[in-house]
Amino acid sequence: MKTNYRNNSPESYIMDTEETTVSVNIWILGQNQYHEFIAGEHNILFVTSGSLICSLQGYIDEDIGSGRMVFISMGSRCCISTTEGVSLICLKPGDILNLYNYPFYSQRQKSNNKKSENKLSVLQFTPLITAYVDYLKWFLQSGFNDPLYFGIKTRELFQLMSISYSLAERTFFFQALISSDKKFSDLIYKNYRQASSIRELATMSCYSLSGFEKRFLKVFGVSASRWIALRRADDIYHEITKTQKSIKQISFDYGFSSVSHFHKFCKTKLGLSPGYIRKQLRDR
Incomplete structure (x- = not known):
């Protein structure tokens, strides 16, 4: 060990x-x-x-x-x-x-x-x-x-x-x-951040799009698009609360066209603006 x-x-x-x-x-x-x-x-x-x-x-x-x-x-x-x-x-x-x-x-x-x-x-x-x-x-x-x-x-x-x-x-x-399919789930966790679309993630996993979506739903219990949207929000929340990156840098890293679009995403998916999420953490 x-x-x-x-x-x-x-x-x-x-x-x-x-x-x-x-x-x-x-x-x-x-x-x-x-x-x-x-x-x-x-x-x-x-x-x-x-x-x-x-x-x-x-x-x-x-x-x-x-x-x-x-x-x-x-x-x-x-x-x-x-x-x-x-x-x-x-x-x-x-x-x-x-x-x-x-x-x-x-x-x-x-x-x-x-x-x-x-x-x-x-x-x-x-x-x-x-x-x-x-x-x-x-x-x-x-x-x-x-x-x-x-x-x-x-x-x-x-x-x-x-x-x-x-x-x-x-x-x-x-x-x-x-019912955990560890091989498939490990593959998804390894690749989902690099894939630009569900189709690309399916290709990286060596599946047709329809076969991939069926396998994904069986293993994860939710559609691939819904799962990735929730994971993306969770990853962004981690970046805001656990790293010293600027809000602008996080926005850029996750492909947002502007900081204002990033703020809108955070308010919709996380309930608060990224700056306020960090402020809450500091005030604890």
Whole structure:
């Protein structure tokens, strides 16, 4: 296993490369809020207060209250709506998920598990998981942000899940991995930014346009054009909030004809102008 080394005097830490793929964030959603996104990675959402309605293609909409968690697989189009304020923790386990072989749980029981009548992958917290989430939330709220720590906590989660839930319950939770077409989805994530059109992306994927659109809809649960529009908005939001690029540079990088057109896009797709999104981040 490869390692990266980071020196923090007077101590040194050894970080497995898998740790760097993990991210953890707190989401705060207001009353009567609607949020739609394409999951760029596998997500585990822990609802810590309030309740939300979660919609995923092919599954029955579910009201998820405090003390429950839901798994959202990479590439899924997810819609979240609220009737009250909601707080949740979003954990992206990255490569650590693969180390714990959850996809193989599903493969072994595939014949006995028919996607649980299209129910979402939701589990109730056990006392162990409640204590885990409370501890994680405390560290996040204190501003602590160390990839090594969160990698360790992700490994701990999977260990606690093996204690807290039966194999059947864990299989149910990760059921979306049964139908994941990793080879195709990896190809899309690798190429979609370089393609100037759906037809070009289909060609890069060695498909006819009609065959590509059918395969895409089957794997991602949404049309290619809709998926790419949502991913583009998500990528732009990341550029605004996570980089030091100027608004003008981001606008140019994403092919907008003018900054005013870029502002209009952000207000339509993200709800706010790019400058105001950055201002909100600074004011937190």
